[in-house]
Amino acid sequence: MSHSQNGHSSLKAASLKAASLKTASLKTALKATTVGGLAALMLSTGIAAPILHSFAAPVEVNAPQVPSFANVVDAVSPAVVSVRVQSNVQPASDDSSNFSFNFGGRGLDQLPDDHPLKRFFKEFGGPNQDRSDRGPNRHRDGKGPLRPVAQGSGFFISEDGYIVTNNHVVDDGSAYTIVMNDGTELDAKLVGRDPRTDLALLKVDVNRKFTYVQFADDSKIRVGDWVVAVGNPFGLGGTVTSGIISARGRDIGSGPYDDYLQIDAAVNRGNSGGPAFNLNGEVVGINTAIFSPSGGNVGIAFAIPASVAKDVIADLQKDGKVERGWLGVQIQPVSKDIAESLGLSEASGALVVSPQAGSPGDKAGIKQGDIITAVNGEPVKDARDLSRRIGGMAPNTKVEISLWRGGKSQPVTVTLGDLASDDASKATPAQNDDKGGQSSSEKVLSSLGLTVAPADDGNGLAITDVDPDSDAAARGLKTGEKITSVNNQQVASAADIEKILEQAKKDGRSKALFQIQTDDGSRFIALDIDQG
Structure with missing residues (x-):
């Protein structure tokens, strides 16, 4: 080998050694630097960095995970059933339906007998075709078979076969069938129902023990707690959805005892009567209603709280009915304006519109215009609170009622009646809605924007404008209504009203309480007093 060749080989070896040293130096640097440092080294050396797989790793997020409801569902599903209701009540003829049929300008009767549409409606029912005269098993005597009229959900509350569901599920039923989660079908009987709370109790009489669930202590439930709904939406059978408690104490206008839980679990038609569970497998509510413009789930459902259901179901199980205390007074909420007009410091309690003649409240001395502020020393929040508390007491119970009357508090003792037997209907005084004609005594109460005249029957003042x-x-306020009292004092003339308003001004009040009479009953309205 020549000298030049030896020199070239030595130079090549030196270059390779230098490159090797640079690469080794780079690897050492990579182990001790950040990714930003790697970029800097690459720029300074001009050498491609080897791919280091130690930098690639799965993403890990240390966030709380949504709990699985599988254990809860496994435990409670055997206790949840579908409820099928049948009735032998004959529905009305289709003639009374809201549908009209037009086939190319002709009615059904005008179609030829062999027309396919006419044959269809003859077989399966349609206009002018009574439901009892349909299908291959027609009953010409008008006594048709039992027909399905409703389906819903329910759940066992005892091993001997008591089942809770909604009253609106079993209403009008003649026969009841429950379908368990394994497909077993069993006949059930109606033990009792309570329309006021929309609850009902069924019983299965077979020689076996059933898996059952218990009611929770819903006083411990908080908005935001998880709930699991199990039911029979659209007849699909055991279906599980989940959500949270969205709100408590909802009033949806279904009755005086409204106290619903609002949940956002998917609840649809057929879920009625089904349970909503907490994560301990206890029933916190009974799914009853949904808010839905379309009829489907929009995330707003309402459930009867366990505390309400527990007491009602216990009464149904014991007596087949629910007994409630009855005070016998028509009441309305106390608004801020009404409270101010009567000298109350806060808008709470229930304003007595009218005591029903002969009722326990009437006998105890409760009067029109009183505000019930407490029951047995416990403050009354509002009219709904009073209804629930009185209804939760047994008939013949003695209770102390605190009244706000004439600017001061006074107690009365009432022995409650029985709502079931007395059926306290809303008190509607007998006075008619009197239009009241023009008369010489008519006077414009300009400060209130009212024109009044003595009523023809002598009871109060008719509003004429x-x-x-x-x-x-x-x-x-409308023309034709009557003013019967102002600040709980009867009035028969415009002068009476002016006198009462002047006294209210002297007492430092800025509002006055007017009792208004219509055909539908009485109501109270607080109006601003012109301070001049």
Whole structure:
């Protein structure tokens, strides 16, 4: 080998050694630097960095995970059933339906007998075709077979076969069938129902023990707690959905005992009567209603709380009915304006519109215009609270009622009646809505925007005109209604009203309480007093 060749080989070896040293140096640097350092080294050396797989790793997030409901569902599913209801009540003829049929300008009767549509409606029912005269098993005597009229959900509350569901599920039923989660079908009988709370109790009489669930202590439930709903939506059978408690104490206008839990679990038609569970497998509520413009789930469902259901179901199981205490007074909420007009420091309690003649409240001396502020020393929040508390007491119970009357508090003792037997209907005084004609005594109460005249029957003052821009109009007063009292004092003339208003001003009040009479009953409205 020549000298030049030896020199070239030595130079090549030196270059390779230098490159090797640079690479080794780079690897050492990579182990001790950040990715930013790697970029800097690459730029300074001009050498491609080897791919280091130690930098690639799965993403890990240390966030709380949503719990699985599988264990809860496995435990409670055998206790949840589908409820099928049948009735032998004959539905009305289709003639009374809201549908009209037009086939190319002709009615059904005008179609030829061999027309396929006419044959279809003859076989399966349609206009002018009574439901009892349909299908291959027609009953010409009008006594048709039992027909499905409803389906819903329910759940066992005892091993001997008691089942809770909604009253609206079993209403009008003649026969009841429950379908268990394994497909077993069993006949059930109706033990009792309570329309006021929309609860019902069924019983299966077979020689076996059933898996059952218990009611939770819903006083411990908080908004935001998990709930699991199990039921029979659209007849699909055992279906599980989940959500949270969205709100408590909801009033949806279904009755005086409204106290619903609002949940956002998917609840649809057929879920009625089904349970909503907490994560301990206890029933916190009974799914009853949904808010839905379309009829499907929109995330707003309402459930009867366990505390309400527990007491009602216990009564149904014991006696087949629910007995409730009855006070016998028509009441309305106390608004801020009403409270101010009567000298109350806060808008709470229940305003007595009218005591029913002969009722326990009437006998105890409760009067129109009183505000019930407490029961047995416990403050009354509002009219709904009073209804629930009185209804939760047994008939013949003695209770102490605190009244706000004439600017001071006074107690009365009432022995409650039986709501079931007395059936306290809303008190509607007998006075007619009197239009009241013009008369020489008519006077404009300009400060209130009202024109009044003595009523023809001598009871109060008829409103003959309402200024559309007045406070009275804004609060719903209308021509033809009557003013029967102001600040709980009877009035028969415009002068009576003016006298009462002057006294209210002297007492430092800025509002006055007007009792308004219509065909539908009485109501109270607080109006601003013109301070001049």
